[in-house]
Amino acid sequence: xxxxxxxxxxxxxxxxxxxxxxxxxxxxxxxxxxxxxxxxxxxxxxxxxxxxxxxxxxxxxxxxxxxxxxxxxxxxxxxxxxxxxxxxxxxxxxxxxxxxxxxxxxxxxxxxxxxxxxxxxxxxxxxxxxxxxxxxxxxxxxxxxxxxxxxxxxxxxxxxxxxxxxxxxxxxxxxxxxxxxxxxxxxxxxxxxxxxxxxxxxxxxxxxxxxxxxxxxxxxxxxxxxxxxxxxxxxxxxxxxxxxxxxxxxxxxxxxxxxxxxxxxxxxxxxxxxxxxxxxxxxxxxxxxxxxxxxxxxxxxxxxxxxxxxxxxxxxxxxxxxxxxxxxxxxxxxxxxxxxxxxxxxxxxxxxxxxxxxxxxxxxxxxxxxxxxxxxxxxxxxxxxxxxxxxxxxxxxxxxxxxxxxxxxxxxxxxxxxxxxxxxxxxxxxxxxxxxxxxxxxxxxxxxxxxxxxxxxxxxxxxxxxxxxxxxxxxxxxxxxxxxxxxxxxxxxxxxxxxxxxxxxxxxxxxxxxxxxxxxxxxxxxxxxxxxxxxxxxxxxxxxxxxxxxxxxxxxxxxxxxxxxxxxxxxxxxxxxxxxxxxxxxxxxxxxxxxxxxxxxxxxxxxxxxxxxxxxxxxxxxxxxxxxxxxxxxxxxxxxxxxxxxxxxxxxxxxxxxxxxxxx
Numbered sequence: 001x002x003x004x005x006x007x008x009x010x011x012x013x014x015x016x017x018x019x020x021x022x023x024x025x026x027x028x029x030x031x032x033x034x035x036x037x038x039x040x041x042x043x044x045x046x047x048x049x050x051x052x053x054x055x056x057x058x059x060x061x062x063x064x065x066x067x068x069x070x071x072x073x074x075x076x077x078x079x080x081x082x083x084x085x086x087x088x089x090x091x092x093x094x095x096x097x098x099x100x101x102x103x104x105x106x107x108x109x110x111x112x113x114x115x116x117x118x119x120x121x122x123x124x125x126x127x128x129x130x131x132x133x134x135x136x137x138x139x140x141x142x143x144x145x146x147x148x149x150x151x152x153x154x155x156x157x158x159x160x161x162x163x164x165x166x167x168x169x170x171x172x173x174x175x176x177x178x179x180x181x182x183x184x185x186x187x188x189x190x191x192x193x194x195x196x197x198x199x200x201x202x203x204x205x206x207x208x209x210x211x212x213x214x215x216x217x218x219x220x221x222x223x224x225x226x227x228x229x230x231x232x233x234x235x236x237x238x239x240x241x242x243x244x245x246x247x248x249x250x251x252x253x254x255x256x257x258x259x260x261x262x263x264x265x266x267x268x269x270x271x272x273x274x275x276x277x278x279x280x281x282x283x284x285x286x287x288x289x290x291x292x293x294x295x296x297x298x299x300x301x302x303x304x305x306x307x308x309x310x311x312x313x314x315x316x317x318x319x320x321x322x323x324x325x326x327x328x329x330x331x332x333x334x335x336x337x338x339x340x341x342x343x344x345x346x347x348x349x350x351x352x353x354x355x356x357x358x359x360x361x362x363x364x365x366x367x368x369x370x371x372x373x374x375x376x377x378x379x380x381x382x383x384x385x386x387x388x389x390x391x392x393x394x395x396x397x398x399x400x401x402x403x404x405x406x407x408x409x410x411x412x413x414x415x416x417x418x419x420x421x422x423x424x425x426x427x428x429x430x431x432x433x434x435x436x437x438x439x440x441x442x443x444x445x446x447x448x449x450x451x452x453x454x455x456x457x458x459x460x461x462x463x464x465x466x467x468x469x470x471x472x473x474x475x476x477x478x479x480x481x482x483x484x485x486x487x488x489x490x491x492x493x494x495x496x497x498x499x500x501x502x503x504x505x506x507x508x509x510x511x512x513x514x515x516x517x518x519x520x521x522x523x524x525x526x527x528x529x530x531x532x533x534x535x536x537x538x539x540x541x542x543x544x545x546x547x548x549x550x551x552x553x554x555x556x557x558x559x560x561x562x563x564x565x566x567x568x569x570x571x572x573x574x575x576x577x578x579x580x581x582x583x584x585x586x587x588x589x590x591x592x593x594x595x596x597x598x599x600x601x602x603x604x605x606x607x608x609x610x611x612x613x614x615x616x617x618x619x620x621x622x623x624x625x626x627x628x629x630x631x632x633x634x635x636x637x638x639x640x641x642x643x644x645x646x647x648x649x650x651x652x653x654x655x656x657x658x659x660x661x662x663x664x
Contacts, residue, residue: 002088002231006095009160014233015091018080018098019527021151025144026073032140033066039133049126054118055134058111062137065107072101081527085236086520105145112141158194191228195220203382211356212386215410219389226508230516239526240515242533245634246543247518253543277601278621281493282651283369284469288445289644290339291362291377293332293352297339300645309334323350336362348372348434349427356383357390357413359451363427365434371441372431376418376455378446378644387414388447391476391505393592398458405479406592407454411447415454422459442468445644446500449473453490453597457482460489468598469493472642475629476504476594483595483626490598494624495650496605496641497633505591511632537636595626602628603650619650 003010004017040059049055076097082090115138119131199216232240289296298305309331323333332352337344342364350362360377379388390410422428432438440463444452449470454477456468468490478486494501522529536543602624605617632638640646 003157003160003233004095004098006098010157011155011160012157012233013155014085014235014526015088015094016080016083016085016526017233017235018076018094019525020530022073022077022080026070026077028140028144029066029070029073032137033063033070035133036063036066036137039130043127043130055126055130058115058118058134062111062115065104065111069101069104069108072097072104076101081525083525084523085239085526105148108141109145112138112145115141159191188224188228191224192217192220195223203386215356215386215390218392218409219386222389222391222505226505226512230512232516232519235526235530236519237515239522239529239533240519241634242529242536243518243522244514246533246536248634250543274601274621274623277491277599278651278654280369280467281469281471281491281601282648282655284373284441284443285445285471285493285644285648285651287340287364287366287373287375288378288443288448288469288471289648290336291360291375291444291448292380292644293360293377294335295380296644297335305335308338324353340364342366348431349421349425351421354381354383356386357410358417359384359387359414359447361418361421361448363422363431365431365438366441369441370435370438372428372435372438374418374422374440374442374452374455376442376444376448376451378444378448384447387411388474393594396454396457396482398461405482406594407479407482408450408474408477408594411450411474411477412454414447414451415458418451418455419458423462440466442466443471444473445471445647446473446642449492450477450597453477453486453492456490457486467491470597471644471647472498472501473596474500474504475502475507475596478595478597479592480595483597486598492596492598492600493603493647493651494596494600494629495603495647497635497638498641499632499638500642501596502629502632504594506593507630507632509591596629600624600626600629603654617653619653621654 002014004013004015005011036059040063076094079091079094079097115134119134119138196216199219203212203216294305294309297309301308333350336342336347336350346365346367348363348365352360354360361375363372363374365371366373377384379385387410390408390413392409393406394409394412396405396407396412428440440459442452442456442459444450450473452468453470453473456466459466466489468486470490470492472494473492477483492501535541600623601621603619603621606620635641
């Protein structure tokens with residue numbers, strides 16, 4: 001629902017967000033009030049100790065104050081339970097109750113100070129039990145006050161005073177006029193500065209240069225543009241994701257036509273090709289995972305990794321390999337050696353250097369597959385996150401390549417950095433001098449997969465036999481022409497409902513539109529949605545059939561936005577044009593569609609007895625296409641399916657199953 005307006009500004013909390021925290025505080029206050037009442041009743045007439053008179057007055061006033069607070073909380077929780085997310089009308093009196101509740105903090109604070117003074121008075125010699133209860137009361141008071149202050153800081157919206165300045169599209173405004181133009185410019189500039197400050201605060205621990213400042217501004221513009229057209233609070237988004245997950249599971253349980261086109265023919269030539277690629281992918285995924293170094297090795301071997309690495313930490317660095325960047329105690333290189341099974345002499349170049357747009361990689365000789373492997377590391381630092389989030393599009397123009405198009409800006413700059421190292425520093429020449437008959441293979445996971453894909457495009461003309469294996473690459477990577485061009489030499493591997501493989505700005509806009517629609521049209525209160533959603537995510541069960549305003553509407557009417565949806569939009573976004581009856585055909589999309597690189601292998605779970613984990617998970621693999629990943633799927637495994645250990649486990653499982661079938 002629209003953010004709550006109090007003290008003349010918008011806050012990042014809705015009027016229906018006080019049910020659960022209010023109920024929790026109400027239960028604490030009730031227990032507290034009953035305890036004080038029992039204490040007062042038991043010790044009534046026994047306040048003759050030094051300081052007992054003040055104690056008697058303190059307990060009486062505290063009982064009355066707690067009674068007022070309990071009444072205010074009860075009314076606050078009851079009013080907050082009324083209505084729905086998009087229908088705040090029954091909750092219109094909540095701000096007055098909230099003002100009352102906040103006013104009661106002043107006497108509570110004063111009385112907490114009085115109690116602290118009484119307890120610290122050395123002349124008080126009352127019963128020890130009474131003093132301990134008063135100390136417990138003071139601790140509870142101060143804890144609630146501190147948490148309230150923290151809560152106010154969390155829900156404070158720096159743009160709250162500017163939010164109402166956005167003008168709806170229905171208002172006829174003259175953007176050429178100096179007043180309206182300057183107004184919109186000021187609002188956008190303020191929003192961009194706020195996001196930039198947030199990003200700088202998150203990245204305060206890294207050294208910041210000109211590249212960082214440019215990236216901060218670019219990312220801030222991206223976040224500002226994405227979040228500026230809706231009036232949703234965080235709990236609305238959580239409720240929307242919960243509803244979307246249940247709706248998605250309900251649709252998947254219904255019999256329907258298969259969404260993915262299986263690209264194998266009766267002659268099973270494509271099936272044989274898939275088996276070969278799966279075997280290669282399982283092998284090269286070890287290199288992609290090894291690029292993460294010791295963090296991944298310790299993560300996958302928590303009990304034995306340190307013991308195994310400690311034997312290598314004191315060894316001197318090998319002279320055969322060219323190593324750049326920091327690798328204290330040789331932990332990174334030792335982990336790479338153990339995960340790949342290679343020898344020191346097999347490494348041509350290893351770079352642990354890490355800055356924004358400059359990510360670690362290594363070049364090694366793989367004698368088993370007779371390949372020179374370039375393995376690029378995925379996201380593992382704040383610098384890598386900034387590279388990921390630099391999601392603007394830029395042109396990629398290459399000689400002798402007709403399929404030029406748009407690419408992800410940050411990942412392209414990372415690929416260009418590695419390209420300059422490989423070519424200008426003679427790293428590949430050195431490798432092919434040692435093994436001239438070997439082929440070139442580029443691999444990477446996540447950010448590394450996207451970088452490896454664009455690097456492969458750059459090197460394709462110089463190395464026509466080049467192959468690239470991109471594991472869980474970002475979805476918004478290549479334009480359609482470039483994605484089609486890479487199908488000849490790049491294979492992408494995606495597991496399950498991996499979020500990153502579906503991440504692109506058009507998909508994010510689509511997700512926002514779907515959240516707005518399902519949240520605005522659900523006829524249940526938010527607290528019921530969240531409670532039911534938590535139960536469903538943890539324990540499973542049948543998806544809830546929430547009634548909505550969409551029930552009973554004709555198919556034509558479903559293409560029109562409802563008033564409830566429009567109330568959650570500050571102004572029309574590009575994604576919302578899909579709901580208009582007359583979309584603007586001539587206006588270009590704000591975000592061009594970018595796709596996954598190459599041919600796509602989609603690995604899905606065949607069976608899983610448990611909801612969260614299973615000791616016997618079986619996987620199936622199939623050729624897929626980029627249209628399958630044109631929408632973000634909500635699932636508890638949308639993050640874990642992206643993790644490199646899960647991808648490696650799935651590939652090893654399929655490879656072992658294929659080997660056992662071959663032996664049979």
